[in-house]
Amino acid sequence: xLNLVFLLPRLVPGSAANVLAAGYGGVPEQVVASxxxxxxxxxxxxxxxxxxxxxxxxxxxxYFGVSYAFYPYTVSYLVWIRLPFTLMLMAxxxxxxxxxxxxxxxxxxxxxxxxxxxxxxYSSIIFWATPPFWLGLLFAWxxxxxxxxxPVFGTGTFNAGAGTSYIASTIVHLVLPVATMTxxxxxxxxxxxxxxxxxxxxxxxxxxxxxxxLRNRIVAMGYILRNSMLPLTSLLGYTVSFMVSTAxxxxxxxxxxGVGDLLVDGIINRDYPILEGGLFYVTLLVIILSLVGDFLxxxxxxxxRR
Amino acid sequence: MSVIFHNRLVSILFSxxxxxxxxxxxxxxxxxxxxxxxxxxYGPYQTSNQVYAHPSLSHILGTDYQGTDVLxxxxxxxxxxxxxxxxxxxxxxxxxxxxxxLAGYYTRYEGVLTGFTDIVMIFPxxxxxxxxxxxxxxxxxDLIIILAVVLWPPIARSIRSQVLSIREMxxxxxxxxxxxxxxxxxxxxxxxSVAVIAFAxxxxxxxxxxxxxxxxxxxGVGNPDxxxxxxxxxxxxxxxxxxxxxxxxxxxxxxxxxxxIGFALIGFSIEEALNPRLRTT
Amino acid sequence: xTDLLRANGVSVEYxxxxxxxxxxxxxxxxxxxxxxxxxxxxESGSGKTTLGMALLNLINRPGKITSGSVEYNGRNVxxxxxxxxxxxxxxxxxxxxxxxxxxxxPVKRGADHITEVIKDHTGSSKSESRxxxxxxxxxxxxxxxxxxxxxxxxxxxxxxxxxIALALALSPKLxxxxxxxxxLDVVVQKQILALMRREIRERGLSLIFITHDLxxxxxxxxxxxxxxxxxxxxxxxxDKIFTSPLHPYTEALLSSLLTLDxxxxxxxxxxxxxxxxxxxxxxxxxxxxxxxxxFERCRTERPxxxxxEGGRLTACHKYN
Numbered sequence: 025x026l027n028l029v030f031l032l033p034r035l036v037p038g039s040a041a042n043v044l045a046a047g048y049g050g051v052p053e054q055v056v057a058s059x060x061x062x063x064x065x066x067x068x069x070x071x072x073x074x075x076x077x078x079x080x081x082x083x084x085x086x087y088f089g090v091s092y093a094f095y096p097y098t099v100s101y102l103v104w105i106r107l108p109f110t111l112m113l114m115a116x117x118x119x120x121x122x123x124x125x126x127x128x129x130x131x132x133x134x135x136x137x138x139x140x141x142x143x144x145x146y147s148s149i150i151f152w153a154t155p156p157f158w159l160g161l162l163f164a165w166x167x168x169x170x171x172x173x174x175p176v177f178g179t180g181t182f183n184a185g186a187g188t189s190y191i192a193s194t195i196v197h198l199v200l201p202v203a204t205m206t207x208x209x210x211x212x213x214x215x216x217x218x219x220x221x222x223x224x225x226x227x228x229x230x231x232x233x234x235x236x237x238l239r240n241r242i243v244a245m246g247y248i249l250r251n252s253m254l255p256l257t258s259l260l261g262y263t264v265s266f267m268v269s270t271a272x273x274x275x276x277x278x279x280x281x282g283v284g285d286l287l288v289d290g291i292i293n294r295d296y297p298i299l300e301g302g303l304f305y306v307t308l309l310v311i312i313l314s315l316v317g318d319f320l321x322x323x324x325x326x327x328x329r330r
Numbered sequence: 331m332s333v334i335f336h337n338r339l340v341s342i343l344f345s346x347x348x349x350x351x352x353x354x355x356x357x358x359x360x361x362x363x364x365x366x367x368x369x370x371x372y373g374p375y376q377t378s379n380q381v382y383a384h385p386s387l388s389h390i391l392g393t394d395y396q397g398t399d400v401l402x403x404x405x406x407x408x409x410x411x412x413x414x415x416x417x418x419x420x421x422x423x424x425x426x427x428x429x430x431x432l433a434g435y436y437t438r439y440e441g442v443l444t445g446f447t448d449i450v451m452i453f454p455x456x457x458x459x460x461x462x463x464x465x466x467x468x469x470x471x472d473l474i475i476i477l478a479v480v481l482w483p484p485i486a487r488s489i490r491s492q493v494l495s496i497r498e499m500x501x502x503x504x505x506x507x508x509x510x511x512x513x514x515x516x517x518x519x520x521x522x523s524v525a526v527i528a529f530a531x532x533x534x535x536x537x538x539x540x541x542x543x544x545x546x547x548x549x550g551v552g553n554p555d556x557x558x559x560x561x562x563x564x565x566x567x568x569x570x571x572x573x574x575x576x577x578x579x580x581x582x583x584x585x586x587x588x589x590x591i592g593f594a595l596i597g598f599s600i601e602e603a604l605n606p607r608l609r610t611t
Numbered sequence: 612x613t614d615l616l617r618a619n620g621v622s623v624e625y626x627x628x629x630x631x632x633x634x635x636x637x638x639x640x641x642x643x644x645x646x647x648x649x650x651x652x653x654e655s656g657s658g659k660t661t662l663g664m665a666l667l668n669l670i671n672r673p674g675k676i677t678s679g680s681v682e683y684n685g686r687n688v689x690x691x692x693x694x695x696x697x698x699x700x701x702x703x704x705x706x707x708x709x710x711x712x713x714x715x716x717p718v719k720r721g722a723d724h725i726t727e728v729i730k731d732h733t734g735s736s737k738s739e740s741r742x743x744x745x746x747x748x749x750x751x752x753x754x755x756x757x758x759x760x761x762x763x764x765x766x767x768x769x770x771x772x773x774x775i776a777l778a779l780a781l782s783p784k785l786x787x788x789x790x791x792x793x794x795l796d797v798v799v800q801k802q803i804l805a806l807m808r809r810e811i812r813e814r815g816l817s818l819i820f821i822t823h824d825l826x827x828x829x830x831x832x833x834x835x836x837x838x839x840x841x842x843x844x845x846x847x848x849x850d851k852i853f854t855s856p857l858h859p860y861t862e863a864l865l866s867s868l869l870t871l872d873x874x875x876x877x878x879x880x881x882x883x884x885x886x887x888x889x890x891x892x893x894x895x896x897x898x899x900x901x902x903x904x905x906f907e908r909c910r911t912e913r914p915x916x917x918x919x920e921g922g923r924l925t926a927c928h929k930y931n
Contacts (some may be wrong), residue, residue, distance in 0.1 A: 149598065153590035157548055158563055158583035165571065165579060225404045228713030235669055235708075236728050236777070239699035240693075246727075250718050260450040262484070269456035273545050277567070288549050309455050326761040327717055 037090045077184040096183055102298065103305050110275070110282035112198065114267055117205035129217035130249045133225055133242070145218065152211030156270045160277040167200060201278045208270050209263070216259060220252040254325050260317025265310050346603065352595030359408065359589055366405035374398065374406035374557045387578050392577035395569040400581050407557040408417070411547070414470050415540035418477025423532040425478060426485025427521070433486065434493025435516055444490065451483035459546060473546065477539050485531045492524050527604050534597035537590040544586050559586050613685040615817060616666065616704065616785055617641040621679030623661050623670055634661040636841045637679065639916070645784050648811065648818040649851065650828035652864070653838035659821045663787045668696060700733060705778040707788040711770035715762040721773045722748060728780050730903040747776040751806060754802065762824040767815055768799035779810060792827065804831060825864050829853060837861050840897040843916055847923035858923040859902045896928065904929055
């Protein structure tokens, strides 16, 4: 599977070549002419393709061309600047969502049939069903505009300089986006966890553990949680993929300067280099994280070790 | 065959509180879509000088920055979102059913198919959809295809595990011994057995599809000139936000959430019904 | 003098959807003291496992205990609080489940299971608990190199040894063993049975050995209880039951063997198979449709468990 996975980034330039060929409809004439001259786009397609691949693999950071809209910045530069912000957003949301779904998942599995389980089940459905971009908007409205508690747009005042005030403003700007993404991800994770927990609860070793008179907390953590986590961990790649997609929307809503926002700008401006480069980076990110997930899974489930 | 499926489905749907609620919601939306255009006196593109009007008797959901009635936008905008979502999910289920059953039934192909499924599943959909959507202005058909291509892997996975357990059941053995060809068994027995749960997956996928579609509309993929729920949110954010037009912001979002919740309720109750361990009552 | 463990009129019902099944019907069982070994035998569906679980108050959804009480030294187990149950379970009565693979936590090492139980119940330190665990494992025949293996890395026999060690960990007074050897091949089966026999005798424990395989009980237990369709149909000393069974069902169980050695058991004929698939009657004696002595009274009146000779009970109209 790992072999196939490494093929993926190579697939991307394939579609990019098509895009290069077909994409001129959205860009004004004069711009096309000048860009053509500058970027050597007038040359035969094959040459372009080879140059393109060369640019990606022989440079570090990989060269994807210059952004149309943010000319003359290169795509890679733009992505690298924004990457930390996106990573912060995703990391924070992931941790919070996981914590939340673990706690609620195990707690509600133990209290089967109670109002607690009912409430957590249905609230996770609601969060799963609510479009994250709208939820973000709602939060922005309530907390930003109506209550003026939290800033709504951007990632922080860059001219606050380095140091604590910069960090503080970054964190403050993170709150709403993280809250939105956490809830969206939680909805998804909780549902998976719940399914797994139900199955674990019925299993013999849990009954045997109870028969041994082990304390509830030990049973909950060491047996139920530990084993329910496994399906979730094996879905880590998918979860990350899901989160990346959600991040695109959330960043856009909040004007948060992350990679996702960059991508959206790319669409609006028909900025193909950004889209291609962005897609590559995003895919790479997902692949790396899913490998991490596979690795974690191996460590957690001894049955998979050879 | 479809009669049995139908009966079973109906009996499940109407016996549980949560699925009844879901059905009610979906029906309400359908009625709204069908009846709405006839009943609402305004068109979705019709501007007026009553801009930013609060919800009132004449404009039940208020108006937007151009004086267009929000409710009519909602009703008209439902159609692209819903239809694309449903058809996209349908495509996804068909592909997922095919891949999943083949992977589950034929051990020869299982490794390849599963690996393929996993790869597509990990591939982040949105950036890809965005890229594909901007090659040329995406028509609704394009959106449907994109949705189907992006949403089928989870279905394939679930169907595969179902088929794996069905494969071991005695009636399959019996069918084999009585001389049925594998392809026949697959089509007649296996698919029948998973039909109901596949429907549950379909319903849940419709929910996910609707969220994805509206998200794309929001970003600007697809036709930005047509009124749709996603585009409504976009305009609401840019023109209604600081104007305090909460009704404009609220309406499409609530609509999307509600509709998706409706599908989710149906989907989850079917799943619960078929898998008693998931029951909470 | 109160019995060590006693089940009084216990009934358990399972309800799945609209279907309700009575798994055991007002069953009585008593283990008077330690050093008392009893075999509980019946075919699948007879309720023997359910009874075993009920003794530890382990019956859960979709099952429910609908009547009766289980008394341990006079205290009703079924009405114990969580704390009391914790003190009762494992310290006084331990259980060995049918499939060892399923009763061990797949992400936990073998020795850790035992360490965990000791630590949680006695408050000993982790290292002390582990020492005891390793000793126990050595006693049941698992050397230290395998002590830290995960369940899936151990063979079936070794897993069962771990489970046995686990049961002995807190020195209980009674062990309930539910088909501990059914999933093992015959050679390993003999080893495990020998191990159990030794440990039980050396520690003077009481034992309830649940099985569908009557011959295993020979030489293992002193008393036998036979169950059929949720009821006790015969009870008495093991040797008497083997040599002169009272209830027709016990007879049938014995007659399906040529000798008591499991390896020589002849395969059942189609006739026998057909007979065992006959339905269980709703009215009258539950065994009537398979009984070769059946007469009028069996159809209408349910036979009660009565003493026939000294220390022997049976529920059959032949002896009324």
